[in-house]
Amino acid sequence: MSRTADRSAQGETLSRAVWSVLAEQGLERLTVRAVAAAAGCTTGLVMHRFPNRQALLLHARELLHRVTRARVEALEAEAGSPRAALRAVLLQGMALDEQTRQEAIVWMGFLAAAVTDDELIAEHRRNNRAWRERVERLTAAAAPEWTAGRVATVALALIAMTEGVAVYAAADPAAFPPADQERMLDATLTAHGLDAAGEGDGEQRRS
């Protein structure tokens, strides 16, 4: 019975090795041999665990989604209010430390790899749509009086902005320090009337 557990654990180890190689060496050096070396094994084990390289990448992509989703759900549960939840969830999507910066690079690497891989692009779209729906739900909870259209528009602005700044900061951390990113998020939330100060009275904050 520990067999299947071992197999699953090995799959996770290999997937984390995929992330590591993707973050440190990029997509061009993301070879089965490099992954095996990062995981401390040989290509034999990799190819026994996964039928081919494509399946290895797909599993790593899926695991990345599960891990980030768990983190987001924990943040959402811990938050004291809808607006705090929205802010916390958006914050973790930016590149504020080495951890999230590497995640942004890995995310982008998978996206670049998905151009030629139908399963990867399908997985990417599934995950992105789920992410969008989550932020729409959080936005609706943060501004209950908004129409569905306005919620969708503002939620799109928020996910696009955080994803964009994550990519920018991942590629040039010195030019996009965490403080700038956080200020940007707060300024945007305030501009849309989603700052915590007005919690509960919706967009009446200015009147």
Add this chain to the structure above:
Amino acid sequence: MSRTADRSAQGETLSRAVWSVLAEQGLERLTVRAVAAAAGCTTGLVMHRFPNRQALLLHARELLHRVTRARVEALEAEAGSPRAALRAVLLQGMALDEQTRQEAIVWMGFLAAAVTDDELIAEHRRNNRAWRERVERLTAAAAPEWTAGRVATVALALIAMTEGVAVYAAADPAAFPPADQERMLDATLTAHGLDAAGEGDGEQRRS
């Protein structure tokens, strides 16, 4: 004398072939042979024009910057007002048609390739900082009474949002139609008090 012109034209042809392969086949299939095939020549010509593959990619990256910069400057010159200029320049940075969608994919491909290429990452940072300064300048012109800090924060929000939505839409055009992107931009400009309606009276639009 037509020698250098031909050489330059060939370099441009090859660089456009790089874009084409990058957009249609992705970074993993971006080989010298694939580029040569897309350009309708052989690998011999490619390697006579550029010392190695790295130099070929770098030239293609630089040319992409020059082309988009020329387009942006034309839009800026044509615009009737600072706010119209800001909006037009941001609009062209999103993925609204097949042309800009492919550009977003290519942009992302170069970024993924830059992880292992010091010259590519340096070029990327140069271009991004220039882009950021341009949008800051346009934002300052659109809201003359703002402090430099606020200009920088809002400009960052705008470039991050447009870049982010371009990447989203490039990977999933059906989920992010042009109308959604445009609505998102206008809603954000309005939220920051940068919509054309209030042109000239700065952020007094709400009082």
Add this chain to the structure above:
DNA sequence: CTGTTACCGTAACATCCGTTCCGAATGGAG
């Protein structure tokens, strides 16, 4: 027309890739 030079297609090279396959360990069952 002849010789020279620059240009570029072609073929080769060493290397690296994903994948396959064989055999040696390992560990549990009888």
Add this chain to the structure above:
DNA sequence: CTCCATTCGGAACGGATGTTACGGTAACAG
């Protein structure tokens, strides 16, 4: 202990990659 199934290291294979070197060819000078 023996036997067998499973697991995995490691070598090997066909193919692709970046790069180099050679050879032909076209254009231009004299």
